[in-house]
Amino acid sequence: MFSSRKNPSQRDSFSYRAGKATTAKKQRSFKDPNRTSRIIAHTQQPSSSPQSHHQQSPSSSTPASPNLNSAILTISVGPTQRLFAAHEDVLCKSPYFAQACRAQFFETGNKRIELPDEEPEVFSAVLEFLYKGDYTPRLAYDKRKASWYLEGLDGNNSNGESTVYHNGVGGAVLKDTVIYCTAHRLALPALQRLALKKQGLQSGVQCSTILSSARFAYAHTPASDSKLRAHYLALIIRSRATFKRSGTMQMEMERGGSAVWFDLFVAMVNHLDDVTGGK
Numbered sequence: 001m002f003s004s005r006k007n008p009s010q011r012d013s014f015s016y017r018a019g020k021a022t023t024a025k026k027q028r029s030f031k032d033p034n035r036t037s038r039i040i041a042h043t044q045q046p047s048s049s050p051q052s053h054h055q056q057s058p059s060s061s062t063p064a065s066p067n068l069n070s071a072i073l074t075i076s077v078g079p080t081q082r083l084f085a086a087h088e089d090v091l092c093k094s095p096y097f098a099q100a101c102r103a104q105f106f107e108t109g110n111k112r113i114e115l116p117d118e119e120p121e122v123f124s125a126v127l128e129f130l131y132k133g134d135y136t137p138r139l140a141y142d143k144r145k146a147s148w149y150l151e152g153l154d155g156n157n158s159n160g161e162s163t164v165y166h167n168g169v170g171g172a173v174l175k176d177t178v179i180y181c182t183a184h185r186l187a188l189p190a191l192q193r194l195a196l197k198k199q200g201l202q203s204g205v206q207c208s209t210i211l212s213s214a215r216f217a218y219a220h221t222p223a224s225d226s227k228l229r230a231h232y233l234a235l236i237i238r239s240r241a242t243f244k245r246s247g248t249m250q251m252e253m254e255r256g257g258s259a260v261w262f263d264l265f266v267a268m269v270n271h272l273d274d275v276t277g278g279k
Contacts, residue, residue: 074112079167082120090130095187121164122178129191139198150201162202163209166216174199174213180228181220196227207246210235218260232260233267
């Protein structure tokens with residue numbers, strides 16, 4: 001589905017340059033001390049990789065070039081059964097998919113994985129991450145401002161919300177929240193970190209979207225999750241002046257049915273204690 005990263009050309013390798021030099025000049029003994037010293041000096045030069053000049057992405061590392069010679073699997077996603085195709089070795093980076101592939105090891109026909117509860121747009125992002133180490137919009141680093149931003153969103157401005165319609169909710173949820181929860185189910189912690197980082201760059205999100213996404217996050221993460229849940233609690237507290245005037249906030253609280261409201265109460269009490277304790 002996606003192209004793999006190509007290996008550097010042979011011309012750029014040290015062995016190629018060394019071999020070319022020996023044909024252009026008179027061949028010397030490998031015991032020549034002058035030549036040996038030059039080789040040692042060359043190999044000890046520090047790396048000039050661009051990554052050494054700025055911070056690395058929140059994802060732990062970019063996945064290695066996948067084996068594109070492995071078997072092709074078909075994945076059926078969502079209630080509409082939208083079909084995706086991917087290499088088995090790429091999918092098996094996820095323990096969830098690795099187990100699913102092992103369960104079909106003895107099947108002679110085309111292997112097929114069913115994901116009826118996932119959203120196609122979200123799974124497309126997951127697949128893009130497995131192949132490329134990121135998903136659209138890509139995360140980029142501005143050296144001049146020393147800050148992260150999302151490519152393609154008003155230049156270097158990350159205003160605007162990225163939502164998906166989730167059939168299980170019957171409404172819009174922040175895309176990065178759904179990706180975070182999906183990554184949790186697929187045992188992809190690097191994708192969780194990336195999705196959380198991207199969500200933190202979003203701004204100008206409507207109150208109703210924040211509340212529905214917070215409810216979704218609480219319903220699809222374990223009680224031990226201290227990252228995405230804490231992100232929503234902090235977001236609501238920082239924007240309390242807006243939320244206390246929100247009719248949606250009142251309706252959601254009266255509706256109840258989620259642990260987010262008790263956690264929000266505890267977080268606000270702790271915030272008040274910090275404020276009064278500092279006086």
